[in-house]
Amino acid sequence: MGLFTKAVDKRCPVCGGRQFYFVPVGRAETWNQQVENVPQWKHHRGLAPGAGVAFSEPRLEWDQPTFEQTALPSPHVRCRTCASLVPPQFLSELKSRMLLITAGMPAAGKTTWLKCLFNPSSKKHLIAEPTTLISREPYDFVEPYTIANPDPRTAVPILLHGMRLTFQRQKVDVAGIDVKGEVFHQRTTTPDKYMRVLSILRNLRTMAFSELLTMFVVPFDPSLARQNIGQLTAHLTNEPGSRGTWQGVIWTHLDRARLGSAEALYAFLESSEAAATLARRVVDQSEEVFDSRFVAAATDIEKLVQGTRNWSGRMELLESLTWLLYRIMLAYTLLPTRFGVGKVEFYFSFNGGLGETLVRQCMRLAAVLFAAWDSAGRGDFAGMIREAMRPGAEPQFPVLPCGIEFLGDESDGDDGLPVWGDLLLLELLRRHG
């Protein structure tokens, strides 16, 4: 008999199973051997029984919950049906748990972004961290890996992760499921995996949570060289009209945006003196990007972008505007120091939450720019955007802009400084609060 047979709200996110068992921690090597004896684990991930699990470390020298059952209470539980390791956040109290689904194409920045969610190595460009006021306690294991080593390449199509956020008296359990981008690329090659993912997503939507968030990780890609996850939203059972879930976009790789012609940018913004001045300060690399008219300037830019049609013929200008947004995000880092307060105080309490006001303004700007790129044929989110931006909709189509400041030539996702990588975390706290 399972441990939680009476707890009807506790279900496995992968198969919907309601019975669980405790497992001990062993070596990853042991896990790798034992998984051969648990065919249901692979089956529920759409993997063939004989397929191996791709590991990036050659010796598998880390600890990981094994498959063997233990009578002793353990912090690690597996589903009795599919043998999936279920992070405790999936089984926590209904009122405090949020479900987060992320999906994106390969190389969209999902792994980098997930690392930001768990605990980024560098916090220079984060909005509210480092701070002792917000604590994150991630569940150490993202089967078949650990959070310290989420693998960029694996045959496993879905990863379950969990994290407990604590802010003041709020405690939020974020139960996450990350859908690997390869699944969408290879949906004709590996249909089992694709179908299994769709089945898991359907299953997830029937589970009870205080919040259900679906985030699409979309890279900034003016060339449209890569397939966009927006083209597959229909496959993700993400029908327009089903606004029961909070759907949004994590817009990554904004650091790739380049300034085309500064003159063209000034010309576009000339109708708003505040916006043009803001642009000049950013282009001139002034240290004082923000002034008292920033909100007005950003609002004007937003209106100008919204009021412009035929973006497909003005891509260079659109990229310059995106570059402008990213430069503003970088400049935000200097503000708390300038005012002599901590980052988190600046965001939440200083001057009535000045930081939050500025960040939300940037999000609005990001949303209209994202919509402009979409209308210019560089995305496929039109349905969602139309619905989200209808009059009276609040919030607007949530677009969380972020980027990476790379330290050198290496760009494997490990050595960059995430820019605004904690924005989702702040949004989670805001929604839950």
Next chain:
Amino acid sequence: MAEEFFRELRGDYVENQGQVVQPREYLDYLEPLGSALSRRADGVGGPFVTQFRGSGGRVVGAMGWVVSAASKRYGGWKLWGMWTDGPVPPLALPLCWPDLSDPQQLPALLRRANDDADAMLRRDAWPELLDRINAMRLQEDDLRTALKVELSRLYRAPQTGERPLEIDLEPSLLDLIPWIYLLGPVEPGLAQVQPSRFNGAGYQYILTGAAPADGDVLKEIDTMVDTAATDVLQGFRMASALRERRARPRRKTTTAPPPKPRPSESLDMRKPAPSPQQPSSRPKAPPPDAMDLLPTILRGIRDVIIIALLAWIAFEVYQIRKSLTAAAQPQSVATDTQSNDPAPEPEPPPLTREQRLAAALVTRPPQGIRVEAAAADALPYAAVELFLRRNNCFARTEPVDGKFSAAEQRAIRNCRSLTTARLMRSGIDPHPERTLDWLERTLDAR
């Protein structure tokens, strides 16, 4: 037209499509092959021989070359080679080896492999095929020595068909692999070769920048490798015999002559079975008395005397050497313990830096930090673990064991001092030089 025995296999990371493999239905099975090369530069990789049970339960074998394609995407890989229904024939890898690493040669290689496929499957044709294996590289002393050391280590390792034997290799020593495959302890028909971890018999090679391992060479291995360098067929036969001996139960594999039957056992046996070494009259012999044991006792006394004499000679030589050393260093004085030592050890060779650090780490760890003996085998890892504890990034009460636990990996990510000290190369990969420098400074500073 009959279907070819070997068919082309190619895979790559393709922009907009992700990782692809032709035939595409084998993607899931082949995906693990290149994963261990994630941190390697573009083009770095090696051979693979693998087999898996595909749809319908049929066994599919594949052989080829897999390299990192990190420039396309971190973790991406590229492979080329051949696949076949059923396991890859045992001699395919050594025969195809010279051209296997060149993707341009694949069509020609496939043609040749298919021409030889029939012979590869017939054991009686193997001598001819073995004679065709190119052993030029084995003429090189360095490679031969490295092969002997590696094979000796592999033959000494406990045999299990469930997990691969690990081989640490420099990319320049990849030429060892076909010989390890051919002469190693796992039957070539069963052995898989991969850079990644797998379940099953075979060899997992791990590409490192470390120098070839040093170690003792077993006598049989020495002879076998030298023989194979000049006569591959004979070397292969010796390897087969060695594998066969190794596969027998342990009591049968001993090379020492079988012990003489104990007289008391003979007495207990009512009807002893006759054997060639034991004439039937032998059990009927009377029980041995003291006179029978006398020659044995005398032999024992003689051996003791010889050993004592040898020890005395060694001691004298040692004293002479010591007096010469003392002349050069007049202040050094031998202790009483040394002078009373009946069999002094010869001067040990000077310790390497790693050995010195390992000894210092285990015997004189920093105060309040427990270091397990296993830490000495992975100094860069141990150095990082030590650093975390000394800089309050991790609990000092946790022992240093030379491996990163999940909690330690997290601490590595969060430890600002570690980032500043630049002891990590990337992620959880310690910098081999800087960690040792730091360890040296830390342990010497105490």
